[in-house]
Amino acid sequence: MEFLLAEELNLPTMGETRQGWVIEHRNNxxxxxxxxxxxxxxxxxxxxSMDDETRELLAVGNEVTVYIVNTEDQHGNVVVSYAKAAEELDWTRAEELLASQDVYKGKVIGQNKGGILVKLGQLRGFVPNSQISRRRHFDDNQKNKLINSVIQTKVIEVDRKRGRLILSERAAEKEARQARRAELLASLEEGTVLKGRVINLADFGAFIDVGGVEGLVHLSELSWKRVNAPADILEVGDEVEVFVLNIDQDRERLALSLKRLEPDPWTIIDEYYQVGQLLEATITKLxxxxxxxxxxxxxxxxxLIHISELSENHVNHPKDVVQQSQTVTVRIIRVDKDQRQLGLSIKQVVSDKFVEADLEKLTTIQD
Structure with a gap:
């Protein structure tokens, strides 16, 4: 009977959330x-405790959601709460954001030693220091500069019973980077020149950030000149221009080059090498x-040192005269710019053909 009566009169129950309409403002x-x-x-x-923005939502005639706090107080009133209802809706929204992992844009409303506070409706989400973007380089005092700014976050933990709402700026940033990466990779073409920043150095090359996408400049693509290690010519943080060598869309890899933006030594080889020139060289392959x-x-x-240029004597195989990694003195006997080939000789290091040129050079050095 009581159930039927409650049904007929639409009696509220404690903890219930209802839709209603603002009908009157009184003094208190x-x-x-x-x-x-x-x-x-x-x-x-x-x-x-309401701010002006919330009060505007409670103008007469507006439809609002309220939470039943008490079905009958000492004065016989049904006590409702707009803030509690909004809070319940915000907890539901936070749980939905956790499940969907959608990015949430929220205003920073405070900070403490452990992190920053971000408003999510009526709730205060907490972004621990460990979840603040790595690009923000500041101490605790400088966190105040973030207050009232809007940042992008993701919900990573919701505990309604404990009132615990944890957000992460890093998680949102990671998704944004991935989106930028996919967009940039799709728009890039081989041969493009990009501006980037050195973010890491390894023995085999340098990693460059180009607008949110990491690319690798292999050691062999750092310079036309000899480079023993990337750290010999680059430092983390250096701003550089890079040439796009290859784009692997499937593996999301970007091969870059620094040396392709420098003069190719084969185009200016006549300035550095001449027939008859003596140089030290290391045997690389037999x-x-x-x-x-x-x-x-x-x-x-x-x-190439042709087998006929290894010795005055007959040679059956180059290994009879030289070994891999051996350092030898060679003379340049041919320069072919078009074919990008150098002809070298050990046999002609001591040769009557070049005596006058060698003496002239020796005289020049002594002078």
């Missing part, structure tokens, strides 16, 4: 029509028809 209360026998009353204590040697200078170009 706001009356809400909640569709029951009695109006709901938002108490003066709640009104005192074949049945000769030995390859890398010149021991800043460009470290490689040339």
């Amino acid at each position: 209360a706001i009356l809400i029509d909640i569709g029951a026998k009695s109006e709901g009353v938002i108490s003066g204590s709640e009104l005192q 074949t049945k028809y000769g030995a390859f040697a890398r010149l021991d200078d800043e460009y470290a170009l490689e040339g």
Whole structure:
């Protein structure tokens, strides 16, 4: 019988959330029509803590959601709360954001030693220091500069019973980076020149950030000149221009180059190498028809010592005369710019053909 009576009169129950309409403002209360026998009353204590923005939402005639705090107080009123209802809705929204992992933009409303506070409706979400973006380099005092600014976050923990709401700026930033990465990779073309920043150095190359996408400049693409380690010519934080060598969309990898933006030594080889020139070189590879040697200078170009140029005597195989990694003196006997080839000789290091040129050079050095 009581159930039927409550059903007929639409009696409110404690903890229930209802839709209602603002019908009157009094000195110390706001009356809400909640569709029951009695109006709901938002108490003066709640009104005192409301900001102006919330008060505007409670203008007469507006539809609002309220939470039933007490079905009958000492004065016989149904006590309702707008803030509690909004809070319940915000907890539901926070749980939905946690499940969907959508990015939430919120205003920073405070800070403490452990992190910053972000408003999510009526709730105060907490972003621990460990979840603040790494790009923000500041101490506790400088966190005040963030107050009233809007940041992007993701909800990473919700505990309604304990009133615990944890947000992460880093998680949102990671998603934004991935989106930028996919967008940039899709728009890039091989041969493009980009501006970037060195973010890490490894033995095998340098990692460059180009607008949120990381690319690798392999050691061999750092310079036309010899580079033993990336740290010899670069530092983390350096701003550089890079040439896009290759884009692997499937593996989301970007191969970059610094040396392609420098003059190719083969285009200016006549300025550095001439037939008859003596140089130190290191044997890099042996074949049945000769030995390859890398010149021991800043460009470290490689040339071929044909088997016939290894010795005055007959040679069955280059290994009979030289070994891999051996350092030898060679003479340049051919420069082919078009074919990008250097012809080298050990046999002609001491040769009557170049005596006058060698003497002239020796005289010049002594002078």
